[in-house]
Amino acid sequence: IYKDVFAGLADDEKPALMNIDVLKDAPDNIEYYIGTTEIDYEEIYASEPMMSSIAYSVVLVRMEKGADIEAAKTEIKENINPRKWMCVEVPEEDVIVKSKGDLIILIMVADEAARTKIETAFDNL
Numbered sequence: 001i002y003k004d005v006f007a008g009l010a011d012d013e014k015p016a017l018m019n020i021d022v023l024k025d026a027p028d029n030i031e032y033y034i035g036t037t038e039i040d041y042e043e044i045y046a047s048e049p050m051m052s053s054i055a056y057s058v059v060l061v062r063m064e065k066g067a068d069i070e071a072a073k074t075e076i077k078e079n080i081n082p083r084k085w086m087c088v089e090v091p092e093e094d095v096i097v098k099s100k101g102d103l104i105i106l107i108m109v110a111d112e113a114a115r116t117k118i119e120t121a122f123d124n125l
Contacts, residue, residue: 005058005105005121006047013114020046022059033059034106035080040067042102055088055110058118063102073097073104082108100125 006017020026022033022044030037033046043062061076063069077097083089088110096107096119105122109115 004125005060005118008117008121009114013111013117016050017047018050020048022046031079032084033057034061034076035078036075039072039075040064041072053085053087055082055085055090055108056114057084057106057108059106061104061106063104065102067102069099069102069104073099076104076106080106080108098122 020033022030026033026046030044033044034041039061040063041061042064044059046057046059048057061072063072077095080095080097082092082095090108090110094108094110094112094115096105096115098105098107098119100122103125105119107115107118107122109118
């Protein structure tokens with residue numbers, strides 16, 4: 001799914017991204033990626049720069065069957081820290097939390113054009 005979400009981005013719109021299986025590679029950092037552990041997730045995958053001074057985080061959450069998607073989106077939106085990086089931030093009004101089926105996407109990307117392309121690609125899945 002990541003491949004589809006990032007397909008419309010030019011190379012200069014993507015920092016050197018590191019794709020992270022959060023539950024496997026960073027289980028102690030779930031709150032860093034989605035702001036909460038209080039939702040019924042099955043999988044969490046994050047895409048963030050390896051090293052960068054730009055605000056860029058895209059996280060896909062596959063929810064458990066029967067989970068309350070709307071409540072989970074609210075929980076993420078209310079608890080994610082758009083200032084989680086040392087020197088940069090995404091304005092709160094530019095934090096996007098959307099769902100499609102059992103997937104939730106969290107987009108915190110400072111570049112408006114890249115953010116819009118990612119959101120559109122998710123909408124078109």
